[in-house]
Amino acid sequence: MSDTSQPRLALTDLSKTYDGSTPVLDGISLTVGAGEFFSIVGPSGAGKTTLLRCLTGLMRPTDGQVTLDGIPLSEPSPKMSLVFQEYTRSLMPWASIGKNVALPLRARGVPRAERTSRVAKVLAEVGLSGVEAKYPWQLSGGMQQRVAIARALVTEPEVLVMDEPFASVDAQTRMDLEDLTRRLQQDHRMTIVLVTHDIDEAVYLSDQIAVLSKNPARLVEVVDVPLGAERDQIHTREMSTFADLRGRILRTIRDVQTQPV
Amino acid sequence: MSEATSTLLWRPTGGVKLRQVGLAAAGFVVWLGLWQWMTTTGPMADTDGLPTASRTLSSTLELAGSSQLWSSLGTTLWLVAIALAFAVVAGIAAGVAMGFSPVVSALLDPISQVLRPIPAVVWLPLLLMVLGPAPELGIAMGFLGGVWAVLVQAQVGVRDIDPVILETSRAMCLPRRLTLSTIVLPSAVPYFATGIRISAAFILMLVIGAGILGGAPGLGQLILVAQQTGDPARVFGLVLWSGLLGLTFNSILTAGEALLRQHRGGR
Amino acid sequence: MSLRSRVALGLVVPVAIVVSYALWSANAASPYFPPLDVILTRFRELWLFDLVSSDVLPSLKNLGLGLLLAVIAGIPCGAILGRIRWMGEMFGPLLDFWRSVPPIMLIPPLVLILGIEDSAKVTIIAVGSFFPVCVATADGMRQADPTLVDAARAMRLGPLKTMVDIYLRAGSPAILGGIQIGLQAAFVLMVASEMLAAYRGIGYLTMQAQVTFDSVTMWAGTLLLALLGFTANAVFVAIRNRVLSWHTGMRVSRASS
Structure with a gap:
């Protein structure tokens, strides 16, 4: 594995405002280590897609920057691949x-x-x-x-970015694809950034989860997922750690949604 | 025959903005400027038969004051209206019958498939022989070129009716004639509109074509005479008038169709 | 309805037309409507294959060359107008204007400038069929799915490859539709320019026959023109269906799911 002291992907103070309107992303900073499975969750309409377009270089942020292996990203990088919904x-x-x-x-x-x-x-x-x-x-x-x-x-690729990749398939297929993704990540020691609205899926797959607020999207917290390297659709989901994490994240999201802006 | 024949490329979204009008005007200015330069100091200066842009424009304006132009335009539009009326009646009758009855479809579809792709200009010598350089030549040419679009759209319109609605009418034991008048025809109206729009554009071209090739009265005849008397500025001026006529004609038809579809909430 | 009864019914109208024309023209002896066998004999004398190399092939060559030029010029122009917004806003209306000019209307001015040689015919055909190809291509540029365009950017597909592999392919149904209209315009212009000003060609011979009241030759020419018009379209449709087999397949599979 590569140097762990330097994150593979780093977002520094990332903000995005479409001309003339209120900001969509507001000062998001986070780091993703090499070989990590990292998920980004948040209430719907939180600007997850905007964040994803910025962090892949498809869109330029208004402020802040994205670095991949320490190098600022201004357009899509050959080290990164994308899977769309x-x-x-x-x-x-x-x-x-x-x-x-x-x-x-x-x-x-x-x-x-x-x-x-x-x-x-x-x-x-x-x-x-x-x-x-x-x-x-x-x-x-x-x-x-x-x-x-x-x-x-x-x-x-070193980094695979996935935008709600399993949202349009049926439940059984979804599980198969989740396990396939996790297995590929382990096999290739790839870094994966997954954007999803499904908290269960995020907890099941990830090593770390970033929770966003909405209007504008800010980083609320980053949660560690200590569920080990091996995951199993039945076993893992039965673990108390799984239930705890799931509850904690859902509560956080509900809180940020009901808070007055 | 495609839908794209008379819809416009220029579709400003969210209302026409000053910037768009300005750019469009700039496009015309660039074109006329290039033309003027080419024909005065540029590589095509003093080309036989090619007037300068300024000569063409003044001839175009001159034509606006000539009663000949307006009466020709009137004749052309009158012939178009008559040909369109025939095409609409015949096209809708045949198309609806073909869409509604498998027997009629089996009878007429093969012959329509063979005749439809043949450009109407092919029939011109034949029609000219029988009808002479008369208004009827324009009407017949227009009809032959325009009837197919209406026919095809009517056929598709009847065939595309939601089967559930037809089942419902059958469940209510409606007689066939009532089904036709209350369900089939009304739901095919947007298709008729599309067919009429496409057809009208074809007919305008063919009525003018009949004038140029066969001497039928109208705008086409006017340009034929101008060409034969060797008046390039007048020929080009008439071409610009025909473009203006076509553009106005198509815009009105497209707007009419859109209005109808919107009003009916159709597709 | 069985295939056999469909075929039988389909033959009714053509057979009725041919039979009634044969019976009527044999009795009426109208100068305009010669008997069918006379027309067919003249058809064979003229077009199989005496005048093919002098009057048919040159016309078809003009048609093919003119349409080819229109496609070569029309696709890049349409791509620019469709992809570069200010270009589209600036020259779209001008293009709409020129496309609204009935194609046959282009013949008198172009004949005044260019004369009646083959090169003039090619130019007339090319100009007339350029507009539908260009407009359809500009329109086709809107057919590319934004997600696919994003995917192409993420793969770092170069601008030229993106244009060829994504935009032009996604727009190919529209572009081929435009070329089909262009082919119709080209055919009309080929025939019409020969009728109006030429010294050879099928259109010229047929029109001359009409002027000199040689109705048999006129009918034979009309028959050939109709045959050519039908065949040109049929060949194009066959090619288009091959090129667009993915499009048809996709629509069928989406409609059934």
Whole structure:
């Protein structure tokens, strides 16, 4: 693992105001260590998507900065990959699965033969061997999201950022995808930043959770999740630590929502 | 035939702003300036048949004061109206029948599929032979070019009716004629509107085309005469007038269709 | 309804037209409506294949070349107008204006400037079919999903690759629709410019036949033009359906889910 003294991802005093209106993000500072599973939760409408767009370099913050391995980020970084909630919209319907997953490699000028083998490898990792020739709309929602995850992993990113990635699939598929994500994170020693509105999911998956307030979004607290490296859908969720953390975060969110602004 | 034939590219959102009007005007100024430069000091100076922008503009303004232009415009629009009336009646009748009855559809669909993609200009020599350079030539050409859009939209409109509504009417034991008049036709009205809008744009082009190619009265005939007498500034002025006419015509039709759809809450 | 009865019913109208025309033209002896077999004989004499290389192929070459030029110029222009906001706001209305000019209206001025050679015909066809392609491309730029555009940016796809792989692909249904309208305009302009001012070509021969009251040749020419118009569209539709198979498949799968 890399140097632990320096955080992989650091947000310093991040603020965002769209022209002329009230601020959406207000002075958010947090650090994500290398190899950490880090979740960001908050009430709906808290500007989570704005935060995510700022921290991936898709949008410039009004104030403050984001650093990746100590280097300020002003545009999307090659070390970082993104998975969106709307898999039907983030995949290209006119391209086969193989071409979809290979796109980021093409952007980097990886030769064709290597592209093919890396695509096959990463598709196998997400449990979708041999679907290269199919089109996204021929697959189920859960499978499409696996394709999106494969596309994010194919560049072997250091940081994987996920925006509500499991919000549009059914409950069983959701659990499968959660476990897949956790396993991939362990296998690749990847840093994952997950934005979600689902507290249970955040507690189940994360090592640390940042709780945001709304109007504007401020950092309320960062919660450690001491549930160990191995997680299990039934076991982990039965642990008293799980229930405690879940209750604590839900209470925090309810408090910030009822507080007068 | 596509929907895109007469909708406009320029769709200001949230009301027309000064900046947009300014930029649009600047676009026209750039074009006219470039034209003027090209034809006076630029590479196309003294090209035979190409008037300068200023000559064209003054000819365009001159035309505005000529009764000939206005009577030609009037004739053109009159022929368009007659052709459109025929196209709408025939197109809706055939389209609704084809959408409603599988037998009529089987009878007429193949022939419509064959004739529809053939551009109406193909029939011009034939029609000219039979009708001569008369107003009827413009009407016939317009009809042949415009009827298909109405027919297709009517067909689709009837076919796209929510099956649940049809089931409901069947559950109420409505007779077929009542189903047609109270359910099928009203719910297909937005489609008729789209068909009429597309059709009208085609008909305007064809009525003018019949004038240019076959000497049918109207704007087309006027430009044909101007070309034959070798008056480039007048020819270009008439082209600008035809663009103005087309733009106004399409804007009115698009607005009318939008208003109707909004009023009906249709798709 | 079974396929057989559909086919049978579909044949009723065409057969009725052909039979009644044959019967009527045989009896009426109208100078305008010669018997069918006379028309078909003339069709064979003229177009299979005596005049093909002198009057059909050059026309089709003008059509193809003109449309090709329109596509080559129209797609980049449309892409610029659709992607760069101030360009779209500045030149969109001008484009709307020019697109509203009936294509045939472009023939008289362009003939005055360019004459009646093949190069003039190609230019007329190219100008007339440029506008629909350009407008459709500009419109197609709005079809790219913002999420997909974000995904492309996150992958650091370069601006050119994003344009080709995302915007143009997402807009391809609209762009192909525009090219189809462009093809129709090109065909009309090919025929009309030959009818108006030319010394060869199918349009010219057919119009000359009409002027000299040679109704048999006129009918034979009309038949060929109709056949060509139909075929050009059919070929285009076949190509478009191939290119857009993903689009159809996606719509079917979304509609059924």
